[in-house]
Amino acid sequence: MDLSSFTTDYSFALLVALSSLAFVAGFIDAVVGGGGLIQIPALLIAFPDKAVATLFGTNKIAAISGTSVAAYNYSKRIRFDYRLLIVVSLAAFTASFLGAKVVSMVRAEVLRPVILIILVIMLIYVYTNKNLGAAQNKGLPLAKQLVLGSLIGLVVGFYDGFFGPGTGSFLILGFVVLLRFDFVTASGYAKLINCVTNISALLVFIRNGNFLLGIGITMAVFNIAGNIIGSRMALREGNGFVRKIFLVVVSLMILRYGYDVFQQFLPNSM
Template identity: 40%
Template sequence: MEMLVVTGASLLAVFPGAPPATLLGTNKSASIWGTAAAAAQFSQRVQMRWGALWPAALLGFVGSMLGAWGVTLFPGDFLRRALPVILLGVLLYTLARKDMGRLHAPRFSGRAETLAACTIGLSIGLYDGFFGPGAGSFLVFLFVRWMGYDFLNASASAKIINTLTNAAALILLAAKGHVWWHYGLVMAVANVAGSLLGTRVALKHGAGFVRVVFIVVVSALILKTACDAFLK
């Protein structure tokens, strides 16, 4: 999960003077393959709620393209400082609600479920296209907390939407010349391998294990984003 943070940190360390849009575009060129591979593997083993997910993914695509267009025009410094605080809130809430996400009990059905999923897809799509780090974790958290999914089904659903948001941002940023393909394709190989391995482990061990991984990933994101925001 959140391979984008690792690759983003590596690129920033090697190319500190590069435009943020170029680093984001190069990250997307790598992360989309791992996300798509995980989504395909999840969809074969998890009963996906496609009626709600496809509209949500399409709105996520639109939102991400708008966000990616925005990052070529405006800096995202305000989000850089807000992100660790928001992630800390997500972590504390998850830790306080020990049973959250252990049982799969969707709260909505029909149009209500589609509307809720579309709201998640559009909002996180905008964020993912504009900024990126933590998007997968936010998707999982919202599907668990708001939609009533367990962590396994939430992760599977998040991968579907995240694949479309990555694709949208990549298309726009590539069209504007903000992708270093020679770096992105090399990183994509490692991204796919890690995603496939992580998905197999998640499917084997279930929602309880995914919850633990989610907590670990969000904790690491808090440390990483806090250092980026306040110590540099």
């Protein structure tokens, strides 16, 4: 897109709507991930004639901008094990790149019911385990953390490149359940790794020309603002706050994917 014609290409009302939603998406994403649940549907509605890959690429421009700022805020308060972080990031980077490569080869409709079932299980598990993620458990050996962390990176990284929405939430749950992190620490790790997966997928989208630069930059500014406020609030309010937002976001993801699955089984005439 030619930035010089940006103001004439899009209406003011459209820019305000997308910017506002990008701010909300950034806030949610900074706390528990899932900002794509807001940004991607907004882009799909705003640009129904654009290729899905183009809208995914545009979303990544905004998402990586805000997530990077949130990751920096978390890094000032959380002590990371960079050995674990590097291993998981490498696995996620590779898998995300592959996911972005196959996004145009596999029908999303095939995987949506599976994702819906996983989300429902996630919601029930976290809701019924009240103490899950309430405190950090340091008893897990590093070698086991590296193996389980790599598995998390591969699975969630591929998902991020292929679909995207809710990646941060999946990462957080993986760190809380498998690596026994508390919610705030898990959210900090998720932000840094999500930056890596976003970069990997974005490289593919940019190379293929799948992005709207002006829209992406505009949404990025407001996504950053939302991420700043969200990450500061998560660090201030602690694990209980993050857990509650996590449950809300997963519930929204269930509604979103439930609607998609319901729609795909309706007769074409409807």
